[in-house]
Amino acid sequence: MTAAVASSHTIALVTGGGGEIGRAIALRLAETAEAVAVVDLDLAAAEETAAAVEALGRRALAIRADVSDEADAAGYVEAAEQKLGPIGIFANNAGIEGVVAPLEDYPAEMFDRVMRVNVRGIFLGLKFVIPRMRQRGQGAIINTASTSAIRGRAGLAGYVASKHAVLGLTRTAALELIGSAIRVNAVLPGPIESRMIRELNRQAGADGSSLARAGSAPYGHPDDVAAVVALLASNQTRHVHGAAWVVDAGITVA
Numbered sequence: 032m033t034a035a036v037a038s039s040h041t042i043a044l045v046t047g048g049g050g051e052i053g054r055a056i057a058l059r060l061a062e063t064a065e066a067v068a069v070v071d072l073d074l075a076a077a078e079e080t081a082a083a084v085e086a087l088g089r090r091a092l093a094i095r096a097d098v099s100d101e102a103d104a105a106g107y108v109e110a111a112e113q114k115l116g117p118i119g120i121f122a123n124n125a126g127i128e129g130v131v132a133p134l135e136d137y138p139a140e141m142f143d144r145v146m147r148v149n150v151r152g153i154f155l156g157l158k159f160v161i162p163r164m165r166q167r168g169q170g171a172i173i174n175t176a177s178t179s180a181i182r183g184r185a186g187l188a189g190y191v192a193s194k195h196a197v198l199g200l201t202r203t204a205a206l207e208l209i210g211s212a213i214r215v216n217a218v219l220p221g222p223i224e225s226r227m228i229r230e231l232n233r234q235a236g237a238d239g240s241s242l243a244r245a246g247s248a249p250y251g252h253p254d255d256v257a258a259v260v261a262l263l264a265s266n267q268t269r270h271v272h273g274a275a276w277v278v279d280a281g282i283t284v285a
Contacts, residue, residue: 042116043264044068044108046098046156047125049076051225052175055253056122057084057091059261064120066090068111071125072097090115098125098152108159117167120264123156124175128227129189131234137188145189150196157204161213169212171264174201175256176217176275178283186235198275205273214272216263221279224250251278 043060047053049071057067061084069084071077074095081091092114096103111118129145130138153174164170179191180198201217208215222228228250259278262268277283 041119042066042068042111043120043122044070044111044118044160045122045124046070046152047175048080049073052220052223052253052256053122053124054080054083055257056124056260058087059254059257060120060122060264061087061089062261064089066092066115068092068094068107068115070094070096070098070107098156099147101155104152104155105159108163112163118160118163119170121156121160121170121172122175122260122264123153123172125152126175126193128231129187131186131231133186134188142189145193146196149190149193150200153197153200157200161204161208164213165211172204172213172215173260173263174215174217176201176219178219178221178277178279180217180219180275182283201275202273209272214269216271216274216276218256218259218263219275219277219279220251220256221277221282222250223256224252249280251280
């Protein structure tokens with residue numbers, strides 16, 4: 032069953048929409064939203080996702096932006112609202128993995144880059160979307176964190192630190208919005224079959240099992256994450272606020 036959104040006229044905004052998870056989120060939200068704005072540093076990838084949204088009969092807009100740049104962040108929010116309409120759903124999803132290396136060997140410049148995209152990018156998205164939602168008195172925001180937000184992972188100092196910060200930003204925003212009709216939650220994917228996990232396994236010299244599986248738990252699919260994002264964006268979760276929804280086939284239970 033498709034999760035019902037607050038209105039058939041809802042406009043969704045998805046950052047990192049050119050990647051596999053972001054594309055899955057955009058397409059799932061397009062099942063109920065009127066239009067989807069797709070933001071990515073890679074414009075061609077954003078355009079591909081936008082075309083897929085349009086193939087579903089919805090309006091779409093591809094926007095090239097560096098989510099970690101303040102002017103770009105303000106710009107993508109403005110562009111989405113000017114060309115599509117008021118944002119009702121914000122999937123604050125963009126992120127990068129960094130490198131696999133022990134702490135003592137982890138390049139400081141890479142640590143800074145991961146923190147800039149994964150933390151500053153999430154922060155700026157919240158900074159510019161929340162005031163617009165406040166003006167209209169409603170909205171749903173879903174930040175993409177990771178199971179790395181609630182556990183350590185050797186060799187991924189930048190990524191783990193950044194995802195802990197995303198969960199902290201989610202909880203801070205939720206506290207600041209208590210009593211409003213704007214909800215903020217986080218989705219915490221475990222390992223998902225995607226370019227990111229393939230790259231991490233390549234760097235680690237892994238056989239596809241070492242960077243995150245527990246027992247026989249399989250990798251998830253981008254649609255598994257998108258389904259939870261759509262649910263958190265819907266009226267069915269109107270009483271869910273400040274939560275961290277784990278999507279990992281039980282990996283973090285162990």
